[in-house]
Amino acid sequence: MTLSRLCLATLLATGSAHAAELGAVDEPIKLAINEWTGQHVTTHVAGEMLEAAGYTVEYVTAGMMNQFQALADGDITATLEIWSSNVSDEYAKKIDDGTVVELGDLGLDAKEGLAYPAHVAELCPGLPDWQALKDCAGVFATAETLPMGRLVDYPADWGTPGAERMAGFGLPFKAVPAGSEGALIAELRAATEKKSPLFIVFWQPHWAMSAYDVQFVDVPVGNDDCFTDAAWGPNPDATMDCGFSPSRIFKASWSGMADKWPAAFEILSNYTLAVEDQQPMMGAVDVDGGSVEDVVADWMAANEAAWKPVVDAALN
Amino acid sequence: MTRRPGVLAAGLTALVGALCLLLQDTAPFLFAFPKTWTIPTTDWVGSVLETILGAIKPAMRWFSWLIAYPMDGLNAVLNGLPWPVLIGAVTALGWHLGGLRLALLGLAGFGFVLLSGYWSESMNTLALVAVSVPLAMIFGGTIGILANEAPRLRNPLLGVLDAMQTIPTFAYLTPLLLLFGFGPVVGLVASAIYAAPPMARNMLLGLERIDSEVKEAAIMSGATRAQQLFQVEIPTARHQIMVGVNQCLMAALSMVIIAAVIGGFDDIGWEVLLTMRKAQFGQALLAGLVIVLFAIVIDRLSAAMARDRKRFNSRISFVIFGIGLVAGAALYLTANTTPPTGLLGPVAEMVDEWLSRFTVVNATLMDDIKNTSMFYGLLPLRIGLDDAVLPFTWGFQWTKAMSLVLFGISALTCTALIWLGKPVVGLLFLIGMGLLETGITNLPWPFFLTAIGSLAWVASGRKLAILSVCLLVTILVSGLWERALLSLYLSGAAVLTCTAFGGVLGVVSANSTVVWRLLRPVCDLLQTIPLFVFLIPVLMFFQIGEFSAFLAICAYAIVPMIRYTRHGIVTTPPEMIEAATANGATTWQILRDIRLPYAAPSILLGLNQTILYAFAMLVIAALVGTTGLGQSIYLALGQADVGLGVSAGAAMAILAFIADRLVQSFAEDRRKALGL
Numbered sequence: 001m002t003l004s005r006l007c008l009a010t011l012l013a014t015g016s017a018h019a020a021e022l023g024a025v026d027e028p029i030k031l032a033i034n035e036w037t038g039q040h041v042t043t044h045v046a047g048e049m050l051e052a053a054g055y056t057v058e059y060v061t062a063g064m065m066n067q068f069q070a071l072a073d074g075d076i077t078a079t080l081e082i083w084s085s086n087v088s089d090e091y092a093k094k095i096d097d098g099t100v101v102e103l104g105d106l107g108l109d110a111k112e113g114l115a116y117p118a119h120v121a122e123l124c125p126g127l128p129d130w131q132a133l134k135d136c137a138g139v140f141a142t143a144e145t146l147p148m149g150r151l152v153d154y155p156a157d158w159g160t161p162g163a164e165r166m167a168g169f170g171l172p173f174k175a176v177p178a179g180s181e182g183a184l185i186a187e188l189r190a191a192t193e194k195k196s197p198l199f200i201v202f203w204q205p206h207w208a209m210s211a212y213d214v215q216f217v218d219v220p221v222g223n224d225d226c227f228t229d230a231a232w233g234p235n236p237d238a239t240m241d242c243g244f245s246p247s248r249i250f251k252a253s254w255s256g257m258a259d260k261w262p263a264a265f266e267i268l269s270n271y272t273l274a275v276e277d278q279q280p281m282m283g284a285v286d287v288d289g290g291s292v293e294d295v296v297a298d299w300m301a302a303n304e305a306a307w308k309p310v311v312d313a314a315l316n
Numbered sequence: 317m318t319r320r321p322g323v324l325a326a327g328l329t330a331l332v333g334a335l336c337l338l339l340q341d342t343a344p345f346l347f348a349f350p351k352t353w354t355i356p357t358t359d360w361v362g363s364v365l366e367t368i369l370g371a372i373k374p375a376m377r378w379f380s381w382l383i384a385y386p387m388d389g390l391n392a393v394l395n396g397l398p399w400p401v402l403i404g405a406v407t408a409l410g411w412h413l414g415g416l417r418l419a420l421l422g423l424a425g426f427g428f429v430l431l432s433g434y435w436s437e438s439m440n441t442l443a444l445v446a447v448s449v450p451l452a453m454i455f456g457g458t459i460g461i462l463a464n465e466a467p468r469l470r471n472p473l474l475g476v477l478d479a480m481q482t483i484p485t486f487a488y489l490t491p492l493l494l495l496f497g498f499g500p501v502v503g504l505v506a507s508a509i510y511a512a513p514p515m516a517r518n519m520l521l522g523l524e525r526i527d528s529e530v531k532e533a534a535i536m537s538g539a540t541r542a543q544q545l546f547q548v549e550i551p552t553a554r555h556q557i558m559v560g561v562n563q564c565l566m567a568a569l570s571m572v573i574i575a576a577v578i579g580g581f582d583d584i585g586w587e588v589l590l591t592m593r594k595a596q597f598g599q600a601l602l603a604g605l606v607i608v609l610f611a612i613v614i615d616r617l618s619a620a621m622a623r624d625r626k627r628f629n630s631r632i633s634f635v636i637f638g639i640g641l642v643a644g645a646a647l648y649l650t651a652n653t654t655p656p657t658g659l660l661g662p663v664a665e666m667v668d669e670w671l672s673r674f675t676v677v678n679a680t681l682m683d684d685i686k687n688t689s690m691f692y693g694l695l696p697l698r699i700g701l702d703d704a705v706l707p708f709t710w711g712f713q714w715t716k717a718m719s720l721v722l723f724g725i726s727a728l729t730c731t732a733l734i735w736l737g738k739p740v741v742g743l744l745f746l747i748g749m750g751l752l753e754t755g756i757t758n759l760p761w762p763f764f765l766t767a768i769g770s771l772a773w774v775a776s777g778r779k780l781a782i783l784s785v786c787l788l789v790t791i792l793v794s795g796l797w798e799r800a801l802l803s804l805y806l807s808g809a810a811v812l813t814c815t816a817f818g819g820v821l822g823v824v825s826a827n828s829t830v831v832w833r834l835l836r837p838v839c840d841l842l843q844t845i846p847l848f849v850f851l852i853p854v855l856m857f858f859q860i861g862e863f864s865a866f867l868a869i870c871a872y873a874i875v876p877m878i879r880y881t882r883h884g885i886v887t888t889p890p891e892m893i894e895a896a897t898a899n900g901a902t903t904w905q906i907l908r909d910i911r912l913p914y915a916a917p918s919i920l921l922g923l924n925q926t927i928l929y930a931f932a933m934l935v936i937a938a939l940v941g942t943t944g945l946g947q948s949i950y951l952a953l954g955q956a957d958v959g960l961g962v963s964a965g966a967a968m969a970i971l972a973f974i975a976d977r978l979v980q981s982f983a984e985d986r987r988k989a990l991g992l
Contacts, residue, residue, distance in 0.1 A: 033579075035593055061586050062498070062579035065953050066489065070498025090490070090956035143690035144861050146708065152860055156947050157954030178860055179941035182848070185595040186855035193672050194679045207594075286594065 020262040020314055028058040029264055032067050032079035036181070037292070038205055039081040041281045042106065044296040045307070046080050046271050050264055053311045065090075065157075071254050072099035077261075078253035078268055081106055085203070085247040086158035101258075103251035103265075107272030108205060110247040111216070114151075114165060115202040117192045118213040124197070128218045130169060137172040139197045149173040152187055152200040155180055161244055162201040168233070168240030169219075173199070188212045203247070205279045207286040219243045266314040277303070323734055325770030326743040329763070330727065333750050336760035337723075349761055354795035362959025369491050369958075376495040383501055387447045391581075394439040398647045399430055399655050404640010406613065408633040413620040415628045419636065425613040429606050435655035438606050440583040441572055444500055445610070448507045449568050453561060456512035460519025460560075461545065470520075475973075477513040482928055482972045484935040485510065485574045486949045487965025490958050493578065500583075503575020511567035518560025522553030562618050566844065569611045573846040588846050597671045597852040598664035604849040611844040675856045682857040690863055698805050698862075700755030722753055740774050747771070756805035761792060764801075768974060776981035784977070787970045796945065796967050803944030804971055806862065806937065807930040810869040811975075814926050818874040819919065822881025823907070832882065839875045847872055847936050855940060865937035872936075873929040880922025884915025920983035924976050931972035 029050055031043050047057040060076055068090040070076040080103075082091070094100035116127065123139050126132025137149035144150070153162030153175040163175035178184040184200065185208055191198035192212045202214055219242055225232045226242035233241035251268060258265040277299070284295045300307065345353075394402070403426045410422030429438045463473045485506045492502045526549055534548040550557070576585025584606050591600040675682075695704040701722075705714035726749035733742030747767045751759065765785055773781035791800050825832035851868060858864045888911045896910050912919075938946030945964045952961030 035589060037594075060579070061576075061582050063577050066493055066578050067498070069490075069493040073497050075498040086954075088954050088956055093956055142859065142861070143687045143695075143863075152941075155941075155950070156943070157950045176860055177941045177943065177947070179947075180593075180939040182592045182595055183851065183855050183860050183940050185593070186852050187860055189595050189672075190675050190856035190859070193676050196679065 020266050022054060022263050022315075023259075023261040025054055025056075027260075028056040029261060030058045030060045030075070030077045032062040032070070032076045033059045034062060034064040034067070034079070034081070037207060037282050037285050038108075038278055040292045041278055041285070041296060042081045042108075042273055044292050045273060045300065046078075046268060048296060048300050049267055049271065049307050049311050052308075053263060053267060053315060055261065055264055064088075068094050068100060071252065072097065074254045074256055076254065077257055078103065078251065080251045080268070080271070081108070082250050082252055083110070083247055084250070085110075085112060085161075086154070091252070095252075099255050100252055101255050103253050103269045105272070106249045106251055107274060108249040108278060109275050110203060110205065110249050112161070112201070112203040112244040112247055114162065114199070114217040114219065115214050116199050116217065117188060118215055119192065119195050120197055120199070121215070128215055130171075130217050130219045133169075133171050133173070133199070133217070140173065140199050144176070145174040147172075149199065151175045152184060152198070153177050154201050155183075164240045165219075168235060168238045168242070170235050170238065170241075188214070205275045205282065207279075207282045210279075210283065211287060222246075263314045267311055270310050270313065271307075277306070323739050325774050326730060326734055326739055326746060329743060329767050329770045330730065330746055332766040333746070333760075333763045336763050349792055349797045351795065353793065355793045357790070357794040358796075358957070358959040358963045360959070361963050362957065365491060365958050365962060369494055373495055377497055380496040380499075380501045383447065383451075383504065384499070387443055387500060387504065390446055391440060391443040394443055395436055398644035399435055400640045400643035400647060402640075403427065403430065404637050404643070407640070408637035409617060410613075411628055411636055412630060412633040413617055413627065418616060418620060421616060422613055425609040428609055430655055431659045432602050432606055433655075433657035433659060433661065434584055434587055434603060434606055437582055437584045437587055437603075438610070440581050441585065441607070442610065444504055444507075444572065444575055444581075444583065445565075445568050448504045449511065449565055451504070452508040452511035452564050452568060453515050455508060456515025456560065456564060457519050457557075459512065459516040460523070463516070463520050464523040465545075473516075477516055478928075478973055478976065479966075479969045480509055481513050482931055482969040483962075483965040484932065484946075484949060484968065485571070486577075486935050486953060487961045487968075489574075489578065489953060490956055490961060498578070500575055500581045502578050503571075506574050507568045507571035510571050511564045514563035514567055515560040518556050518563065519553070522556030522560075523549055525556065526552050558618070558621070562615060565614050565618060566611055569607060569614070570844055570846075572607055573848065585846065588848055592848045592852065595852050595856075596664075596668060597849070597856075598666065598668035599661075600849045600852060601667060602660055602664045604845045607846060608841055608844045612840060615840075671853055671856065675853075678857075686858045686863050689866075694809055694862060694866065696752060696755065697809050698755050698757050698802075700751075700753050700758055702753060703755065703758070719753055722749065726750075743770060743774060756808065757798070757801045759801065761797065765789070765792075771978055772974070772981075775978050775985070780977055780981065784974045787974065791967045791970060794963050794967070796948065796964060799943070799945050799948055799964070800967050800971060802942070803931075803934050803946065803968065806865060806942060806944060807869065807927075807934060807971070810866055810873055810930045810933075811923075811927055813866075814870055814874040814877050814930070815923055817870075818877025818922070818926065819881050821874075822878045822919075822922075823885060823912075825878065826882045826885035826911075827907075835878065839878060842871055842875050847933070848939070851936075851940055860941040862942060864940045865942040868937050868940060869930050869933040872933050873926045876925035876929060877919075877922045880925065881915065881919050884918030884922075885911045887918075888914045917983050920979055924979045924983070927975045927979065928972050931968050931975075934968060 031047055033040060033043055043059065047059065050057050060070075062070060062076060062079070064086075065088045067076060067079055068088065071079060072094045091100065095102065114130070116124075121127045124132055124136035126135075133149075138147070140149035140151070141147060142150045149172060151162050151166060151173045153160055154177070156177040156179075160175060160177070165171075166173045166175055178187070178200075184202070187198060187200065188208055189212065190196070202209075202216075204214075206214075208214060220226070220233055222243040222245050224245075227239055227245065230237055230239050232239075235241040251271070253265065253268060257268075281295050281299055284290045285292055403423065406422040406426050407419050410418035410420070429435060432438075459473055459477070463470045489502070489506070492505060496502050496505055530548065530552055531544070534544040539547065572583065573585040573588060575581075576583055576589050579586065584603055587603040588600055588607075591603060691704070691709040695709070698704075702714050702719055704710075705712065707713055726746055730742040730746040733739070733745060750763065750767075754760075765788055768788060769781045769785045772784040791797055821835065825835050847868060850871060851864070854864045854867050858867065885907075892910055892914065893906055896906050901909065934942070934944060934946035935949055936946075938944070938950055945968050948964035949961055952958070952964060
């Protein structure tokens with residue numbers, strides 16, 4: 001396995017790797033387990049790295065939205081996959097308080113955008129080019145949205161990027177908030193099975209990308225000019241006529257962690273995981289039915305070169 | 317009620333409605349409440365709450381630390397015991413309380429939990445329920461006793477109980493987390509808050525119903541007030557109190573899922589959430605059924621305990637328990653204590669595949685059902701006939717002339733009804749027509765306030781009218797009005813549908829034991845399974861949107877309507893029916909003229925419960941993409957906005973409260989008219 005995939009570059013660049021004390025080895029480090037499989041994989045890889053360094057790790061289930069109070073109180077030591085696209089404002093408050101500290105990027109390369117399951121390309125010829133959607137709105141119309149087409153947007157508490165894009169591109173679609181990730185997946189599943197039209201806002205890495213063969217719509221790449229300057233992009237009268245700003249995926253810990261477990265703090269700070277590593281593990285769990293522990297253990301054994309240096313750098 | 321306020325109220329409502337229509341174009345603020353008129357109440361609520369929360373936080377953290385002990389202890393015991401010991405114990409208890417039937421129920425119920433592969437998660441859940449229920453019982457019982465001892469506190473306390481049952485937990489989840497810290501304790505407190513009201517109500521009812529002779533006897537024998545209460549009155553009221561215990565258990569179990577949303581320990585609700593997120597219906601159902609089975613086993617066992625019946629041979633109980641103990645010891649000695657996993661996995665997958673096939677085969681049918689209900693039912697109710705009747709939905713365009721004809725007819729009918737001495741019906745008809753024409757979400761707020769105020773006045777009197785209008789004004793100025801109307805529309809549509817279908821189902825199951833035997837377990841299932849589970853098939857059939865949300869609300873809210881209607885009809889005194897039969901009445905006549913009028917108060921109580929349930933479900937409905945108050949609560953969670961969450965929750969409680977008090981007042985009239 002190549003080292004380049006992982007964090008060596010970060011290590012060299014920041015030069016932050018120096019030997020650190022282990023700290024309170026007899027007390028377990030508590031890592032948050034959120035509601036999605038990718039996060040389970042991310043967390044278990046980190047947990048195994050900490051165990052390899054001589055720590056005991058406890059996995060604590062925690063709702064993504066509600067975990068930051070726990071992090072601030074030290075009831076959870078660290079949470080390792082926070083998406084900037086749907087992080088709760090509670091996080092910003094805790095960062096301001098100084099009770100939670102950020103541990104840097106996880107290195108997962110996320111992509112979000114307007115998307116559709118592959119079979120929809122037949123119903124709306126011209127996809128993946130976004131221009132095709134101008135003439136296909138009728139295909140996607142439903143009782144609630146008539147005469148406009150229907151776009152299933154993110155749940156409202158994650159923001160409304162889909163609605164903003166429809167306004168930006170001037171597409172005749174009404175954005176319907178999904179309510180929950182489960183609802184979005186149920187739509188994808190039903191549409192794929194029924195071969196019915198569906199137009200959604202989706203993201204990767206996600207196990208459903210391959211399971212339902214989800215394709216992204218081609219749009220101009222998003223940048224700050226597009227978000228602020230109406231003149232930019234295909235629609236001269238509106239902002240947001242481009243793709244999403246790339247989502248940051250990062251890690252955070254309780255502020256007391258650096259003092260209590262210095263080496264562990266360093267390991268988690270330098271820990272990164274690539275999409276190419278996470279996605280197959282997700283597939284092995286969600287599609288092939290393996291347990292997270294087994295899948296991660298296999299990966300750890302096969303990719304020692306990828307993670308061992310991070311642990312060693314913190315210890316020696 | 318006298319006739320005059322009715323006439324006056326109807327006239328006033330009609331006048332305000334007409335004025336609003338006339339001023340439609342010149343005064344748009346009558347329709348959309350201007351943003352500049354709103355007061356930042358949500359911010360105030362937020363800052364006041366945060367001050368209070370900060371002040372009581374240390375005490376609550378201490379409580380949290382204290383309560384964690386019994387829970388961790390129980391958790392260790394339940395998870396430490398080999399599974400045969402626990403199954404043996406439940407089966408033995410079942411035999412002791414109810415013989416073979418309950419023994420088999422206990423065995424089958426806990427056997428299913430074992431086979432589901434979620435044994436250790438289930439034990440965590442059981443530990444949570446085992447601590448939260450006593451907590452809720454003490455809390456609820458104290459409120460009940462307090463309301464009984466201090467009559468002046470009675471009405472405010474009842475209002476508090478209503479709020480506890482209707483304000484969704486999600487609304488105050490953020491403050492709870494701040495107060496109690498992360499972990500199962502928050503879930504425990506939340507479920508205790510929700511489960512306490514039934515206990516309090518039954519405690520109060522039980523104490524109020526005690527014969528005065530019993531009380532007097534206690535006073536004459538020189539007992540102090542405390543002695544009277546604890547040695548005479550509470551033991552006498554124990555049957556009603558046991559009903560409370562039972563309802564408390566059910567409510568606590570239905571809240572298990574909330575503990576999982578927070579997280580902190582690996583319970584069965586967490587499994588439901590994970591599988592729901594992947595839209596795996598079979599697996600979610602499997603995990604959800606564990607909660608249903610706990611509910612059914614605990615319900616039937618505690619119901620048997622409440623009955624003063626002879627107990628079954630305890631020797632057999634000991635033998636059953638002994639078998640469990642020996643089997644457990646054997647497993648322990650062979651170091652084989654890990655419960656089996658995944659035995660029912662293939663079944664879950666089969667269910668899942670069946671769902672896929674069903675969705676594909678019936679796709680067109682499902683679309684037709686959805687479109688028909690949307691075009692001819694939900695849309696007119698939401699945006700009114702004038703917006704919903706379009707050439708491509710109804711086949712023609714709604715015109716101004718049609719509106720005028722409709723208003724003319726309704727004004728004439730209302731006048732005729734008042735003239736006939738039925739002002740209430742006339743008023744309801746007028747409001748109903750106005751609603752149908754403009755749609756609930758487009759109703760001008762002055763008309764809405766007047767209509768509710770008039771109804772409250774006619775139904776109960778000036779006090780309720782003033783209270784209702786004041787409460788509605790608080791929603792209006794808090795800026796949540798539009799969302800509140802959307803919520804009202806969704807819940808209103810669900811309540812109407814549930815009343816019609818639930819009423820019919822209730823009547824049918826009252827007349828046929830076969831139907832009831834089939835329907836009863838369905839009712840149990842709908843009330844205890846986490847409704848997240850049913851969202852998956854509903855979404856696959858009908859997509860994200862209002863229709864799915866509507867169905868989800870109906871699934872939960874229809875149950876009380878069925879239960880109370882059936883109960884009311886079945887309990888009609890036989891002598892009334894005999895008298896009617898002797899006079900030559902047919903079965904249909906008996907149903908129409910004897911049974912239904914007699915059952916009216918009970919049916920109205922069912923309607924009231926249906927209303928409360930429909931509002932309580934708005935939060936779950938928001939998970940399938942509705943945009944009313946339920947969504948505000950999730951937004952508040954995401955933005956960590958304590959004020960918005962609590963205000964939106966309070967708005968829901970206010971709507972439910974007003975609807976509830978209106979129905980109850982009409983029920984009271986009815987009861988008086990029947991001389992009951």
